Amino acid sequence: MSNYQIAYAWDIKRSMIPTLALFEVPHEAPRTLTIGAKYDKTKRLYHVKPIEQSVDLSSLWEKMVSVIGDRPVFFSSYKNAHAQLGTILKEAGLTFLPFDQVIDLSWIKHALSGVAHLSRKPQKGMSHVAIADALASLPESTFALYSKNARTAAEREWFAHIADARILRTARFAQKMIQGLSFRNLEPIERAFEREDENTTKREEESLADQAEVILSERLPALHTFSYESRPSQRAMLRAIAHGLQNDEHVVAEAGTGTGKSLAYLIPSLLFAAQGGRRVVVSTHTLALQKQLIEKDAVNALQAIDQEISVTVMKGRNQYLCLRKAAHVIREIPSRREDDLTFALQTATWVTHTETGDREELSLSAEHGHLWREVQSETESCIARSCPFFRHCYYYRARQKAASAAVVITNHALVLSDIRTDHRVLPGYDYLILDEAHHLEELATQHFGAEVSEREIRRMYERLNASRGGIPDLLQSLRVRESSGHTESTPYLSVLTRLQDSMRQAVDAFRDVVLHAKNVFHRDEAEQRITKDLLLSPSYAPLTQSVLALGDTRSGLEAALRQYDNLSPSEDLDEMLYGRMQDVFGRGTEWLHALEVVADVLLLQKGEDAFVSWVTASRRPHGTDLTFSIAPLSVRHLLFDHLFAVKRAVIATSATLRSGGTFQYFLNQTGLALVDPPARVKTMVAASPFDYRANVLLCLPNDGPAVDDPAHLTYTARSIESIVDAAKGRTLVLFTSYQMMVECDRLVRANLEQKRLDLLTQGREGTQRHALIEQFRASERAVLFGVQSFWEGIDIPGSALSCMVIVKLPFAVPSHPVIQARSEHIKKQGLNPFVVYQTPQAVIRFTQGFGRLIRSTSDQGAVFVLDRRIADKPYGSIFLKALPNPTIARGSLSELIGQARKYFMAR
Structure with a gap:
């Protein structure tokens, strides 16, 4: 069993004991409780500080109980910490605190993430006081909210004295209260956001590329604020991007790991925006890169440029x-x-x-x-x-800042939303930087399509029909106002009643659709494509009729929503009540759109030639849940028409854009191949500065079974055990199948634990991706299993990651409806889809995964590929040629592990 450390603090001002925190400590440490306190006059709370001497659990617990008395105890470490402490005490023959004296505050670590970093385990620079600091930062009005929610006498004792419960029930107080809680450092919006006039200034005689190179090569190193190393490939990339911006050309730049591509595009973009008065939008796929740009790279670039250039972040409205x-x-x-x-x-x-x-x-x-x-x-x-x-x-404030910024940092989803809404989301721009551009086709496929599940539609309806905050609640409020003589409520009552009636009819029709759909689509966890042949089959006829009936009820919904839109807002209607009306009818519109997606999918209403439609049946605890999906067959013309044909310059960059040594696949799939003249699209490769031949051993075992052999699962599990033992953990294992990952976890977990190796598996116990990565980075003997998103975006330099295992080459599932439909379309053109579509897609994914190992010049390690196709199949050479020239070793698994062990020992 793990050992634990328990810490507590109390608040002298409020005369109570607030915090009891439970932390896991290393196995070698004795199970003790540490006590000590340090008073900080700038804080309200006493802070726990471990003392040098420790006593046994029994003596210390007895002392703590006498100090606590009958006052409340707050657990602020992690979920169910109090239950674990109770188990520990029970094993030691000690009695835990009474149930109504214990209050779990583990949730607060999420709410206060911006105030204090809280962790399950104490980390460097961290102590038990983090939660106390966080609690101490809260204003009195926040404690007032908790006092109204007291579940036990203990909680009430802590929170009671702040506010009277009745004032929380009035809308006016809620408005006053929340305004008191917020905006401490914010200036109000004095005017509606406007697009700033584009003030143009004369460009200097010196070319943008020359200016940018001076910044990169001379001013940036002179800052001494971070370690910078000049790289020829970075300078070449910077000059290519500067030339593209200045000459209205599109640039496709593959930048190997360690190139420093962020500064290579940020510096010319900032200079170009400042000198020409033209806005540049910089877009990423991941939040991690977006955060890196705004908090680190843009700051360094601006310091080196030494000009007043406004930079801001813009996210999707729902954020x-x-x-x-x-x-x-x-x-x-x-x-x-x-x-x-x-x-x-x-x-x-x-x-x-x-x-x-x-x-x-x-x-x-x-x-x-x-x-x-x-x-x-x-x-x-x-x-x-x-x-x-x-x-x-907050949203309009972000839009106002974006409208007046020279450079806007955003994400691909928002760029695509801007395209879909005829450019009404982002402020006007003609110059775009797309980092992580290898995701563009996939994201555009998702964004120009739609997906909704049976469960989501039911949840949306339940939310609309909820007794609190839904239509019944709102009807009651309007009736009360009407009975009090407020006649302005009458038309709203009428349209709301009409909406409620229409929704009841629609939900009944939707249930009928689902019933018939489950008779057609019943294979669990399988995406089943809808074709014209299926649509015309006799077994599909009842489903068709039910969807048409659903369409009739949708007409009633549309009429109710139109009636509401035609109402003139009443000045006499309470603002909060009017807002709640907007919420309900906004959700009603969203629900209508979801039903429209269902009809589009099941009846192929967007056409089989342009869109792919499919239904997925997934087994859930409550039964089978259907998901209705639709996606464009191709996005190349959409992206060309709305992006590359209308923007003056688009810079697309990533560490992986080529396949087979050329950019042709990326150009074809994204529509850049349609640009006329073709010379307007420039391509370049900025090679990685890392010495892969000296630092990376690529191991290709030749004695394993084929990947389609049932024995491959057992082989993979035993291979992983041997490899991670040689590497002493520090290994990332990449899977292409979630099911196979789970099976491997089951087969190896016990053996790895016996070897004192920590196995961290994606999706296990609900742990989020970033938390798994942080745990892996902090551990000295960890093995991380991941699928899909773990193939990229993981940056773990140093010895924490010394080995990788790629279980299979990452080909997309050929039976997926989108892959299947696109392959059929390619065949009709007389081409081989495996050669021109599926293999290039897998190669880019493979090189992304391979790139996780080496993140700095001092990194080294080994990569094992347990898929014999890379050596045995003709197309395997395409995967190998895409890699940045590592040392390749072939042989039996045991021979390769021997070489890898020597390689790791050289670290």
Whole structure:
């Protein structure tokens, strides 16, 4: 069993014991409790500080219980910490605290992520006081919210003295309260956002490329704020991008790991935007890279340029908090259900310190992620200037900053949303940088398509029909106002009743659709494509009729929504009530769109020649759940028409854009091959500065079974055990199948634990991706199993990652409807889809995975590929040629492990 350390602190000002924290400590440490306190006059709380001497658990627990007395104890470490402590004490023959004296505050680590970093295990620079610091930062009004929610006498003792419960039930107080919690450092929006006039200035005689190179080669190293090493490939890339921006050319640049591509495009982009008065949008796929750009790379580039250049971040609207909705959630805290109460408290706490309203700051747990929809900003429910919080709106504040910025850092999803909405999302721009551009085709396929599940549609309906915050609640409020003589409520009552009736008819029709659909699509976890032949088959006829009937009910919904749109907003209607009307009808519009997707998919209403439609049947605890999906057959013309044909310069860069030594696959799939004249598209390769031949051993075992042999699973498991033993952990294992990853986990976990190796597996126990990576980075003997997203975006330099295992070559599943339809389309053109589509796609994915190992000049290690196709099949050479020239070793697994062991020992 693990050992634990327990810490506590108390608040002298409030005369109580607030915090009891439980931490795991190394196996070698004795099971003891440490006590000690240090008073910091700048904080409200006493801080725990371990003392040099420790006593046995029994003596210390007895002392702690006498100090605690009958006051409340707050657990602030991680979920179920109090249960684990109870087990430890029981094993030692000791008695735990009474149930109503224990209060679990583990949730607060999410809400306060911007104030203090909290961890399951104490880390360097961390102590037990982090949670105390976080609690100490909260204003009195936040404690008032908790006092209204007290579940036990102990909680009430801690929170009771702040506020009267009745004031939380009024909309006016909710508005006043939330405004008191927020905006401490924010200036209000004094005017609606506008696109800033593009003030042009004369460019200097010196070329942009020359200016940018001076910044990179001379000014940046002179900063001494970070370690910088000049790289010829980085300078070449910088000059190519500067030339492209200045001459209205598209540039496709593959930049190997370690090139420093971020600075290679940021420096010329910043200079170009400042000198020409033209806005440049910089887009990434991952939040991690976006964060790196805004917090590190852009800061360094701006310091080196030494000019006033405005840079801001713009995210999707749903990523921002709607203060009107948050006020409603906070006002309802006294009546929240147990299952979503934590989310309401997190939101209330977070509002006390956020300056951006960015969801990322909140770090919602997986179980509360879906509740974000209650407070997110949305176009459909926004009441704009009618909103009492408009002057402080986080979303409009972000838009205003973007409209006046020279450089806007955003993500690919928002760029694609801007295209879909005829460029109404981002401020106007003609110059675009696309980093992580190898994702462009896949993201465009998702973005120009649609997907909705049976469960989502049911949840949306339940939310609309909820007794609290839904249509029944709103009808009751309107009836009360009408009975009090407020006649302005009458037309709203009428249209809301019509919406409710239409929704009841529609949900009944949808249930009928689902019933018939499950008779057609019944293979668990299989994507089943819908074709014209299936649509015309006799077994499909009942489903067709039910979808047509659903269409009739959708007409009633559309009529109710139109009626609401035609109503003139009443000045006499309470602002909060009007906002709730917008919420309901906004959700109604969203629900209607979801039903339209179902019809589009099941009846091929967008055409089989242009779109692919399919249904996935997934087994859930409550039964089978259907997901309805539709995607464009090709996105190349969409991207060309709306991006490459209309933007003056687009720079597409990534570490992996080539396959077979050329860019042709990327150019074809994204529509860049359609640019006329072709000379307007420039391509270049910025080679990695790392010495892969000296630092990477690529091991290709030749004695394993074929990947389609049932024995390959057992072979993989035993191979992983041997490899990670040689590497002493420090290994990333990449799978192409989630099911195979789970099976391998089952086969190897016990053996790895016996060897004192920590196995971290994606998806196990709900641990989030970033948390797994941090645990892996912090551990000296860890093995990380991952699939899909773990093939890229992991940056672990140094000895923490010394070995990789690639279980199979990452070919897409050929039976997936999109892959299948696109392959059929390619065949009709007389081409081989495996050669021109599936293999290039897999090669790019493979090189991304391979790139996880070497992240700095001092890194070295070994990569094992357990798929014999890389050596035995003719196309295997394409994968090998795509790699940056590592040392390749072939032989039996045991021989290769021997070489790898010597290689690791050289570290």
